Amino acid sequence: MARPEDLDPVLAELATRVTKALEAAGLPAADPEFERPRQPEHGDWATTVALRLAKPARRPPRDIAQAIIDHIELPEAVESVDLAGPGFVNFRLSHAYFEEVVRTVVAKGDAYGRRQRDAGQREMINIEFVSANPTGPLHVGAGRWAATGDALAELLAADGHGVVREYYVNDAGEQVRRFGESIVLVARGEELDDDHYRGEYIHDLAREIRLEFGEDFFTVGDGIHFPEDQPITGELSIRRVRERAADGPHDAAAEERVEPSLAAKIGEIGVRKMRDHIADVLRAMGVEFDVWFSERVMHDQGAVEQTIEDLRAKGETYEEDGALFLRTTTYGDDKDRVLVRSDGRPTYFAADCAYFRDKWNRDHTRLIYLLGADHHGYVGRLKAAARSLGIPQDRLEIRIGQLVNLLRGGEPVRMSKRAGELITLDEVVEEVGSDVTRYHFLRQSLDTTVDFDLDEVVKQSMENPVYYVQYAFARINSLIRLADERGFAHGELADADLGLLTAPAEQELVRKLAELPGVIADAAELRATQRLTRYAEELASSFHRFYTECRILPSDDLADDERAAAEELGRARYWLAVAAKQVLGNVLAILRVSAPERM
């Protein structure tokens, strides 16, 4: 957890003073950890160091706390200190401290809350997410990884790290051939087998390819020539998709039905189209990847073979029954994994290893994988593979997110084999919007299974928390707009007397503004986007209360003697509102949820 004293010089100073007080009181040295008390009556910061010290010092915690209080020299920004409960030492910050917060927010602007790190503290993080196979449209669950991965990336950047967003495209191998074969068979009007991809989108692809390349494309076979630089264009209209048949036994006969090279070629084209479509959908959700990493290119460049050779040379492999195994059990995996099948073809796991090597060689200091719970079984072998390749254990981080239940009116949307109707992500985004979709996913912990009820999300859209937050933002804008229209003389922040902000609602709001740096640091460290959405809701709530209780612009019907005071107070409140807008805007920017001027 980020230490508050690393983020705030005042806290750092206070930590020093506590340490000195311990020394002056003849107590053992200890790290004074600070936390924010839940109850406002308990002050702004508390340390539990007296409770921790009770045992080693063999004195009652309250005595120790009192000794600290007796010996401490308070920094100027700390107004008071007191002893409470079993031995808490509570500190209350001065009003001047919070006035400074408002000034800092306005001065730093978009940078407020973000962390600057020294070169030594700064990581170069690669975060891989979504990476859905480009053999079909994205389902709703992928939306969760899109929203969460993207916001986490933004959060890590805000925490001062370098970040690369990456999508691994499985565009090689057996599944591409099978995908291409599915398209060809559909184009020829032939029956599909159980292990073929099926769905309206396969028909769409077949139709499109026919339009672009001609009817012969599906019948000529191996002899056909494909110009490498042929532009692939055309709108893909994917709507209702029948679920592809899965889990079927591998049917060797299916391989003979379409010439392998033709199937592979068509599959390649289909994959490119699907990948473009996926990129479009993700873009509609505000997600832009820095790297689309092609598995096929990696194979073409011999990186997979090279990696297998490296592993063999390092003595991490052995042969058995004609297959080459990687000894992943050495590194805690349940069983050793096949790198090269007995028929000589490398497995996908071999490609995963090569991909690891490539990523690590790109000078990242940390590799984050965001995977769904359905891939939980891969974690052991991925970690083992990374270690086999010499990637330090603590540099690879695999986050498992629980799955999304797609519901309609409280009933699960069936995903049965043939008849099941699957709702794609682009349909959802189109129907409920990117902001609602993202926010819904970002609000929940990765450890929680999310229910995404199409009816509820649409029906409740007007009472969705995202609107509560956006409404607060729009409301502040409206206020500032109105101030301008009325010619309210808000002057410069430097001239405003922020000392006038003493009402409870004002204090609460300013304190909330002061929390942002810590919230960002903790959320980034815990990889927990829900910390930010909660904070956004709390901040919006604080603003709404402030707005309700505190008149900002002076009323029209004031006597002259009241007017001057009201305007003075109004100026201070105006700048508080400006700071609130800045902070709320900064949070929404990290979440990549829009901050509307009006709604």
Place this chain on the structure above:
RNA sequence: GCCCCCGUAGCUCAGUGGAUAGAGCACCGGCCUCCGGAGCCGGAAGCGUAGGUUCGAUUCCUACCGGGGGUACCA
């Protein structure tokens, strides 16, 4: 069988060792002469069970109960 996640208010979820466990929805009662009522204020209601560690456990450990997912020379 083994592995992972979850069990907190009527419902959906926050809270990864601290003080009186918090939001939203739903329910009940208040607040519009003036800046956006998509708002504000108040009320009722909860840590699956049993042990353990600790000054202190919703949080960490063990067992059990209940729900979800995973356990391929698949891709």
